[in-house]
């Protein structure tokens with residue numbers, strides 16, 4: 001019996017060849033599976049920051065949002081406030097629970113206060129989509145201040161045609 005079994009195995013009859021094996025399930029990184037409620041995108045740099053698998057200089061975090069320094073600050077204070085749940089931008093806001101929407105606005109204010117911006121003013125920007133030149137497709141609010149900011153384009157009169 002043992003001899004028969006050995007021959008069976010030696011012929012490879014007891015195992016599937018690679019060609020007949022079921023294709024491996026698309027591998028989902030462990031950090032994505034850990035919080036399914038975040039709908040994390042494995043290729044999203046901000047989802048990686050939320051999960052702590054990409055570096056960031058976090059300045060605020062609660063159960064719904066994270067705030068961290070922009071990697072290329074354009075003002076003395078330049079913080080990004082993001083939801084832990086991945087949505088690409090404000091155009092998908094309806095997918096966020098209202099509590100998270102409130103938490104985002106609240107975090108913008110908390111960050112402004114934390115960095116002493118409330119007295120002299122600050123700006124909150126959410127570039128949304130291609131016309132607004134959004135570059136990272138995970139909703140984020142820029143909180144910028146700490147100096148007299150340049151006039152923003154929408155407060156200037158439209159250019160003469």
Ligand code: AMP
Nearest residue numbers: 045056069070071072127133134135136
């Ligand atoms: P936006 O152009 O409005 O989509 O802004 C994206 C912002 O994300 C830019 O200001 C970038 O400097 C910033 N950014 C991109 N990658 C990172 C990162 N890994 N950590 C922090 N900020 C980042």
Ligand code: ZN
Nearest residue numbers: 044047086138
């Ligand atoms: Zn994301």
